[in-house]
Amino acid sequence: MSDLPKARIATASLAGCFGCHMALLDIDERLIELMKLVEFDRSPLTDIKRFTRRCDIGIIEGGCCNEENVHVLQDFRRNCDILVGIGQCAIMGGLPAMRNAIMHSDEPLRECLEEAYIKGPFTQNKTQIIPNDPALPLLLDKVYPCSEVVEIDYQIPGCAPTGDVIYEALAGLLSGRFQGFEREHIRFD
Amino acid sequence: MSGFSFQIDGVEVTAKPGQTIMEAADEVGIYIPRLCDHEGLRHQGGCRVCTVKAGGRSVAACTQPAAPDLVVENETPHINKLRRDLVGMLFNEGNHLCPICEASGNCELQAMAYRLGMTEPTKFPYLEPCRPVDASHPDIALDNNRCISCGRCVRASQDVDGKGIFGYVGRGIHRHIAANGPDLRHTDAEVTDFAISAEVCPVGCIIRKREGFARPIGERDYDDHLIGYDIEKKRDE
Numbered sequence A: 001m002s003d004l005p006k007a008r009i010a011t012a013s014l015a016g017c018f019g020c021h022m023a024l025l026d027i028d029e030r031l032i033e034l035m036k037l038v039e040f041d042r043s044p045l046t047d048i049k050r051f052t053r054r055c056d057i058g059i060i061e062g063g064c065c066n067e068e069n070v071h072v073l074q075d076f077r078r079n080c081d082i083l084v085g086i087g088q089c090a091i092m093g094g095l096p097a098m099r100n101a102i103m104h105s106d107e108p109l110r111e112c113l114e115e116a117y118i119k120g121p122f123t124q125n126k127t128q129i130i131p132n133d134p135a136l137p138l139l140l141d142k143v144y145p146c147s148e149v150v151e152i153d154y155q156i157p158g159c160a161p162t163g164d165v166i167y168e169a170l171a172g173l174l175s176g177r178f179q180g181f182e183r184e185h186i187r188f189d
Numbered sequence B: 001m002s003g004f005s006f007q008i009d010g011v012e013v014t015a016k017p018g019q020t021i022m023e024a025a026d027e028v029g030i031y032i033p034r035l036c037d038h039e040g041l042r043h044q045g046g047c048r049v050c051t052v053k054a055g056g057r058s059v060a061a062c063t064q065p066a067a068p069d070l071v072v073e074n075e076t077p078h079i080n081k082l083r084r085d086l087v088g089m090l091f092n093e094g095n096h097l098c099p100i101c102e103a104s105g106n107c108e109l110q111a112m113a114y115r116l117g118m119t120e121p122t123k124f125p126y127l128e129p130c131r132p133v134d135a136s137h138p139d140i141a142l143d144n145n146r147c148i149s150c151g152r153c154v155r156a157s158q159d160v161d162g163k164g165i166f167g168y169v170g171r172g173i174h175r176h177i178a179a180n181g182p183d184l185r186h187t188d189a190e191v192t193d194f195a196i197s198a199e200v201c202p203v204g205c206i207i208r209k210r211e212g213f214a215r216p217i218g219e220r221d222y223d224d225h226l227i228g229y230d231i232e233k234k235r236d237e
Helices: A019-027 A030-037 A067-079 A088-092 A095-099 A108-119 A163-175 B021-028 B077-093 B108-115 B152-160 B229-236
Strands: A007-013 A038-040 A055-061 A064-066 A080-086 A139-144 A154-156 B004-008 B011-015 B051-054 B057-060 B071-073 B140-142 B166-169 B176-179 B206-208
Touching: A007 A019, A007 A067, A019 A030, A019 A055, A019 A163, A030 A038, A030 A163, A055 A067, A055 A088, A055 A163, A064 A067, A067 A080, A067 A139, A080 A088, A080 A163, A088 A095, A095 A108, A095 A139, A108 A139, A154 A163, B004 B021, B011 B021, B021 B229, B051 B077, B077 B108, B152 B166
Parallel strands: A007 A038, A007 A055, A055 A080, A080 A154, B004 B071
Antiparallel strands: A064 A139, B004 B011, B051 B057, B051 B071, B140 B206, B166 B176
């Protein structure tokens, strides 16, 4: 093993389903090789909540649906040399973005919340109040892809991305020779 | 007049008089990317994804006639970048959320993005249109938010079905495809029409009801092969 300092990686899941984090495991046994080259900083995988120092690569799953997502994303941009969006939610909003326009309403956010907490046929909410505790992060008017909030350097497509594309991207970025994906490996679903 | 020859990316191609660059290329197994063009429909030259450099000029390969000794550039990094930007803008214009779309895997727009390697962060905001869905017809639904205005359904309905169910309305950015009636139920549309068939709509705009996910994701047209594979394999034969 080389004595080179390990690349420091931070990850976060914003408005996503955590599926892209789970998809990291699809790298299978190649994960063992990768783990020799990296160490984790802030990440739900380590349960470290704040950056302990500057990181080489930040990996973001999910888009921005509330103000906390925006703060986390901006924090990642400030503390990471390379910022990578992983999965369709980070790339273009993904499933959470269904609340933007697909609700076919002039006030899609209100309609979405009313459907979820008041009007939905299976809703059991005796108070008829939409949750508004000050501890809850304020929802944004719509769900934004990460690249609309901060500059994103690379994107790993897929829902969730396959082990192959994740490996291609991470191995390429760690060696400094990432040239994009084999086009046969690109999937948006 | 008999056939003549011209060049595509340095390959000598024989064409018959009156053939377009794309028709001649298809015959010899050279794939030129396209979205608005479809076999069996008249050429439109609308989407410009088939743009090639012919004699140094940018032209639509689906409408430009081949000419003797013409030098055509097709698969160059420059042209593919232009095509990638065009396809990217179509993604920005509509609601193309692949993970929730029934057409995912069969979608030519998505497959074109794969082929052109569209993975860069978008430069523009998504417009996220909010057009009403027309599910009035008992067998067919239209989600115009996914429409890329290729006009294939317009030509298929007019020329093949002889019905003229679809047409363009509006101008500029407001131009879109509309049904010839207050909604699709009040037209002659039938699920057996060529215009409604799976091969005509390149995206997930025209939806045949009660068919969804009959073929699972992972076993669809472009899950195993790049778009254009069927044409390119002719070259190896």
